Amino acid sequence: MKFTEGMWCLKEGVRIEWMSNVERLRTENETVHLLLNKLQRHRGDTLNSPTISARVTSPQEGVIGVKFVHWAGKVDNGPHYHLNTVNGHAVINHDKITDQLDYRSGPLALNVNTAANALDFVFRSQNGRKLTGHSFRSIGYVADQRTNKHRYEDGIYAEKQGYMLAELDLGVGERVYGLGERFGPLAKNGQTVDMWNEDGGTSSDLAYKNIPFYMSSKGYGVFINHSGKVSLEVQSERTTRVNISVSGEEIEYFVVHGDDPKDILRRYTALTGRPALVPSWSYNLWLTTSFTTNYDEQTVTGFLDGFKERDIPLGVFHFDCFWMKSYQWCDFEFDEEMFPDALGYLKRLKERGLRISVWINPYVGQASPLFEEGKKNGYFIKHTDDSVWQWDFWQAGMAVVDFTNPAACDWYNSHLERLMEMGVDSFKTDFAERIPVKGIKYHDGSDPERMHNYYALLYNRKVYETLNNRVGRNQGLLFARSTAPGGQAYPVHWGGDCESTFEAMAESLRGGLSLMLCGYIFWASDIGGFEGTPPPALYKRWVQFGLLSSHSRLHGSSSFRVPWIYGEDCSVVLRDCIKRKILLTPYILSEALCGHRDGTPLMRALFLEFPRDLNTYAIDTQYMFGSNLLVAPVFSEDGEVTFYVPRAGDGATGKWVSWFDHSKSYEGGQWYTETHDFDTMPILIRPGSVTPINPKLKVPEDSALEGMQLLVNGTLSGETIIEIVDPSQTDQVLKRLRVSGGPDGNGVQVDGHEVEVISIGQ
Known part of the structure; x- marks a missing residue:
C-alpha cells in the first residue's frame, strides 16, 4: 500500500x-x-x-x-x-x-x-x-x-x-523474486504485490497462491x-x-x-516446513473430464479406450465438478443419472490400472442434502448473529465449511473416507480463495481477516492428512489450487485457470517458477490451457512443456483435451512426451527426494541453479528440470525459439548436449535461436552430469533397477553419487551408485554395480 x-x-x-x-x-x-x-x-x-x-x-x-x-x-x-x-x-x-x-x-x-x-x-x-x-x-x-x-x-x-x-x-541492480504464484514478470521489481488469495485466473495481478516470501539476487x-x-x-x-x-x-x-x-x-x-513427497504413480499422465463438458460413463470409457488403442500411457483419471449433480456441490455423491453404478465403474477403472481422482471444494450448496445437516450441527462459517453465511457466487445459497471446528472436520473427512472406500485415490481441492471476511465468526474465534489466506492451508491440510492416514506417509497427494505459507507440506499444486494461448502458457511457466522459489517443489498447469479450445500447434507445444513439469494433467473448461480431437499427430506428440517422462522416472524421483530434504524444486528458475551466471537472473521463458536438464518450451506457432545456455560452473568442463541428437552440442554463456518441429524442442543435458534413466519402464511405479541406464555427459570431475529411489516408497533409497571418470579420464566407472553407461559429449 x-x-x-x-x-x-x-x-x-x-x-x-x-x-x-x-x-x-x-x-x-x-x-x-x-x-x-x-x-x-x-x-x-x-x-x-x-x-x-x-x-x-x-x-x-x-x-x-x-x-x-x-x-x-x-x-x-x-x-x-x-x-x-x-x-x-x-x-x-x-x-x-x-x-x-x-x-x-x-x-x-x-x-x-x-x-x-x-x-x-x-x-x-x-x-x-x-x-x-x-x-x-x-x-x-x-x-x-x-x-x-x-x-x-x-x-x-x-x-x-x-x-x-x-x-x-x-541495492543497485538487485532483483526480487517469489511472493507466491505470480503470473507477471518473474522479477518483481516495480510491482505492487498484495498477499490476498483470489480466484483471478492467470492473466492478472491476483493470485491463488500468495506466499509472503521473496528472494533477492x-x-x-x-x-x-x-x-x-x-x-x-x-x-x-x-x-x-x-x-x-x-x-x-x-x-x-x-x-x-x-x-x-x-x-x-x-x-x-x-x-x-519441508516439502512432502508424492507417490511415483502421480508422475504419470492425468486426464480429466474437463469442467463444463457433458460426460457420462460411456464418454469416459471411450476416452480410455482411445488412449489404449493409441498406446498412450495414462496413469490417473480425474472426474471434474459434474460427477456430482448440479447445485449440490459438494455432496460427495456420484450423479446416479450419469453413473448409475458408480462403485462398479470405479472398480472397472481400477482394473484398467488407473488411479482415480475426484474434484471437491470446501463449499456446500443449499440444494445439497448435506446443507441442512451442516447448518443444524454448526459446521459452517457463521455471521456474528450465528446465522449461516451464504451467497450465490458459485453455488446457489452455498455455505463454507468451518475447518476450525473439529466436528466439522470429522464430518467432512467421513465423506472423503467413504469415497476412498469406493476406490478414489486423490482429491482435487479446488477453490478456497472465496472466503468471507466481514461480519463473520469462526468456531475457534480466529480473526476473519487473517483466516482469509490461511483457510486454504486448513482445507488442504485436512484433506491431505485424511488421505495419508489411509494410504501412508508420502503416498497420498492433492491437486490443489490455493495455498499459503507451509502449504508445501500438502502437495501437489496446479496453476489455475489459464487461457488457451501461447501467452498464457508463458505466464503459467512464470507463475510456477515464482511459486517454486517459495519452498514448493511440485507444480502443474492445465495442458492446452483451461479457457477456450487450443489450436493444434499450441496443444502440442503445451504437451511438450507439460510433460516436462513435475506433474502433467490434460484439463480444459468447455472442451475435452484428449489428443485425437486436435488431430492424430497430437496423439503422436503426447505418446512420445509421456514415454520420455516415464523413462526419466529414476531421475525425477531422485531430484524430488533432494527437494524433500532441502526445498530445491523440481522445476527451477535458471538463476537458482546457476547463481554465478548473471545472465540467468533475467530469464523467465526456460527452466531447469532437476539439476541436469535445461528445458526451453516453444512459445510460437512457427516453432522458432530463442534460448540461453548457462555457464555450467562448479568446475564442469565440456558442452551441453541435445537430448534428441547427442552429436549436437552447445557452448555455455551463449544464446541460440532454433526452429523445431513438433517431435523435438530444446532439451539440453548439462556437461559433467549423470542422469539415471530407464527405457524399460512402462509406468513410473515399475522396478527402478531392471533396465537402469546412466546418461553421462562429458568428463566427470570427481565422484558423483546417484541415488536410486524406491518407486513404492519415494522417501527411501534402494541403492547409491558412485560414478566417477575412468582412471585414464576417458572411461566411466560405477562402483560395484552392473549398470549400463551411455557416454555422450566430450
Whole structure:
C-alpha cells in the first residue's frame, strides 16, 4: 500500500510516525528487546508520541527475525503459521562505547546503531557485505484517517486505521523474486504485490497462491510472518526499497541468508516446513473430464479406450465438478443419472490400472442434502448473529465449511473416507480463495481477516492428512489450487485457470517458477490451457512443456483435451512426451527426494541453479528440470525459439548436449535461436552430469533397477553419487551408485554395480 506522494509528501489524511532512536535495550537469552521512538531533542519529546517495541530473535541458524509492535494490547486470535525453531546458535554483543549492537546467527549478522537519533539496522553476510536493512525513515507506524470509521466530530478520539510499515533497502541492480504464484514478470521489481488469495485466473495481478516470501539476487530472502493481508511495494513507492505494510499493530519478518539461492530455500523450508513427497504413480499422465463438458460413463470409457488403442500411457483419471449433480456441490455423491453404478465403474477403472481422482471444494450448496445437516450441527462459517453465511457466487445459497471446528472436520473427512472406500485415490481441492471476511465468526474465534489466506492451508491440510492416514506417509497427494505459507507440506499444486494461448502458457511457466522459489517443489498447469479450445500447434507445444513439469494433467473448461480431437499427430506428440517422462522416472524421483530434504524444486528458475551466471537472473521463458536438464518450451506457432545456455560452473568442463541428437552440442554463456518441429524442442543435458534413466519402464511405479541406464555427459570431475529411489516408497533409497571418470579420464566407472553407461559429449 502506498502512503506517500513522492519522497517528501504524505497522502492526504495519512500520518507516519517514523522511528529514529533506540531509547533503551535489554537482552534475554538469545533475544534482544529494543524500545524505539521518534527523534529525541529533549525529555519533552517523550510525550504525546508513539514508541515501537522491537524484538530480535533467531529461530534457525542463518535466519534473523525482527518483530515491531506499536500497541501490544490487542487480543490475538490468530491463526499463525507454524514455524520450526531451535536455540543455541545466536551470539549477541552490545558495544556501549561505539553504540553498536551486533546480533549473529551463523553466517548472518544484524547490526543496530544504538547511538542517539542514529537508528539504523543493517543485515550483513559473513564477509561483512550489506544485504539489506532499515535506513533513514524506514520503520514507522501509519495512522490513516481515510476510513469510514473516522468521524471528525469525535475530536481527539477519532478513530484511524493503523498500519505497521517496514521498509527494507535494495541495492543497485538487485532483483526480487517469489511472493507466491505470480503470473507477471518473474522479477518483481516495480510491482505492487498484495498477499490476498483470489480466484483471478492467470492473466492478472491476483493470485491463488500468495506466499509472503521473496528472494533477492543479493543472497538473502525475506519471509513476512503475517497470515493476513500483506502489501509490498517492490521499488514501486521508494525506488530503493521494498516497502512492507500490514494493517494493525505489529509486523514480523525474517531475513534468511544462504551461500546461494538453494541454501536460502534450505533454510526457509527448515523454518516453514519441508516439502512432502508424492507417490511415483502421480508422475504419470492425468486426464480429466474437463469442467463444463457433458460426460457420462460411456464418454469416459471411450476416452480410455482411445488412449489404449493409441498406446498412450495414462496413469490417473480425474472426474471434474459434474460427477456430482448440479447445485449440490459438494455432496460427495456420484450423479446416479450419469453413473448409475458408480462403485462398479470405479472398480472397472481400477482394473484398467488407473488411479482415480475426484474434484471437491470446501463449499456446500443449499440444494445439497448435506446443507441442512451442516447448518443444524454448526459446521459452517457463521455471521456474528450465528446465522449461516451464504451467497450465490458459485453455488446457489452455498455455505463454507468451518475447518476450525473439529466436528466439522470429522464430518467432512467421513465423506472423503467413504469415497476412498469406493476406490478414489486423490482429491482435487479446488477453490478456497472465496472466503468471507466481514461480519463473520469462526468456531475457534480466529480473526476473519487473517483466516482469509490461511483457510486454504486448513482445507488442504485436512484433506491431505485424511488421505495419508489411509494410504501412508508420502503416498497420498492433492491437486490443489490455493495455498499459503507451509502449504508445501500438502502437495501437489496446479496453476489455475489459464487461457488457451501461447501467452498464457508463458505466464503459467512464470507463475510456477515464482511459486517454486517459495519452498514448493511440485507444480502443474492445465495442458492446452483451461479457457477456450487450443489450436493444434499450441496443444502440442503445451504437451511438450507439460510433460516436462513435475506433474502433467490434460484439463480444459468447455472442451475435452484428449489428443485425437486436435488431430492424430497430437496423439503422436503426447505418446512420445509421456514415454520420455516415464523413462526419466529414476531421475525425477531422485531430484524430488533432494527437494524433500532441502526445498530445491523440481522445476527451477535458471538463476537458482546457476547463481554465478548473471545472465540467468533475467530469464523467465526456460527452466531447469532437476539439476541436469535445461528445458526451453516453444512459445510460437512457427516453432522458432530463442534460448540461453548457462555457464555450467562448479568446475564442469565440456558442452551441453541435445537430448534428441547427442552429436549436437552447445557452448555455455551463449544464446541460440532454433526452429523445431513438433517431435523435438530444446532439451539440453548439462556437461559433467549423470542422469539415471530407464527405457524399460512402462509406468513410473515399475522396478527402478531392471533396465537402469546412466546418461553421462562429458568428463566427470570427481565422484558423483546417484541415488536410486524406491518407486513404492519415494522417501527411501534402494541403492547409491558412485560414478566417477575412468582412471585414464576417458572411461566411466560405477562402483560395484552392473549398470549400463551411455557416454555422450566430450
